[in-house]
Amino acid sequence: MITAPTRVAAATAAVLALAVGLTACSSSAKSSSGSPSTGTSAASAAAPALSGTITVFAAASLQGTFTDLGKKFETAHPGTTVKFNFGGSSQLAQSIVSGAPADVFAAASPATMKTVTDAKGTAEDPRVFVRNTLEIAVPKGNPKHVAALRDLAAPGVKVALCAPQVPCGAAAQTALKAGGVTLTPVTQEQDVKSALTKVELGEVDASIVYQTDVKADAAKIDGVDFPEAAKAINDYPIADLAKAPNPSAAKAFVAFVESAEGEQVLTAAGFQQPAATASPSASSS
Template sequence: MNTRRLAVAAAAALVLGLGATACSSDAGNGGGAGSPGTAGTATTAGGATAGAPKVSGSVTVFAAASLKESFTELGKKFEAANPGAKVTFNFAGSSALAASINSGAPADVFAAASPATMKTVTDAGGATGAPKTFVKNTLAIAVPKGNPRHVTGLADLTAPGVKVALCAKEVPCGAAALTALKAAGVALTPVTLEQDVKGALTKVELGEVDASLVYRTDVKADAAKIDGVEFPEAAQAVNDYPIAALAKAPNKDGAAAFVAYVQSPEAQQVLTAAGFQAP
């Protein structure tokens, strides 16, 4: 009788021991918050997802000239978050960039200074998905330091002897300038038409003109060399900036990641600090 009781007790102890081992195994491998398949994913700076392979390879971005300073900074931040990636930029007038893309130039992302220039790419089937507006921008009058011609508004640009530089009408900054001038009822003849906003700004820097119509962001970026004059009609010529991954992107993953990053809170802080407006 005693022998039977000892055998039953030993069997019960063995079952309890196996159960404790199983519970310990479940807690460590399947049932905890850190187990695979149950934990949430976290997004880090640069659009990378924690625990997922980061973007690698070259990411070529065609971007409007007015984005040069802010996008250069964003490119560095994106690379820091994705050590295997290298962002290469082509900054120029949006219309010229769109023409290059439609002609087959290899690029992953297009960021334009107006919906009209982006439309030339989307109409040709060159974009993946619908472009997203990521910032807005308005115009200002750039003048030499000290504003020697005492320009206070658009009407002053028609004063005798005042030389003005504008962007060409095909370029978003040129189209916006014409809209603003029309809203103000001002007609003027520029001494030069530039192919991008940086060209128009450089004319002021070099003292070749007395004023130019550029973006507020360009005035802010170049504040050490020029002054800016705000004018009310700028509110009639606000430019939306759309961005899109391109259909023939050599690095599709990189393109998608960069487009997503530009719309992230971190990137938006950089852009608004540069003078852009939130979309």
């Protein structure tokens, strides 16, 4: 027979056991779930740090802004080095298709990007990130008094253009056609910087380049706006490449270019934000 004191002792023991069990369960639950900061720290620790060289092929008109962005990217990601190959977009595209090792391609037109995307397994999801508009570049003081697109066809005016297969050259031809202007350039250059240099050196009286180039070189040249430029705005697509030697860093660099910090650098240089409907196949200029 169980006495009353025995029953009380048993009940007390049961209550204590239950309390200990609940405390253990609570501690276990907290331990397994962890606090938000602990979980985030673990996830951050698991993400590998970027390192190594990122090789970027970019249109010559992006040289100033991308050089700046490259330095900012290296600062944000110690251990990385951004190496650039600037030039005419068409030449860069052909190099990539031919197997030149590159991580990122930024072109001055959808047509040149298409050269790369048409080669299967070459580019990953190109996106338009900026736009650029044409302007007439003339030597300081505008000695030939160029005030309109038609003035480029005046007797005695020497003009440098980009070659037709280069984005700035294709855009210039579109603008000239829109203005009903026919002219024969004294030279056709393989990238916009080369055409601009002809003006700087006084070898020609004018050239059709991008507004961003005129702005960057304002100490040496003057710019002349012309309404036909609105018919030849170039969209600039960017893509990380499928065979990128450093794929993680390539994707990170593209994301950095498209970030708020990248946008700030590009717009300060005179680039425009892309139209809402712009796509890499929207233009062939």
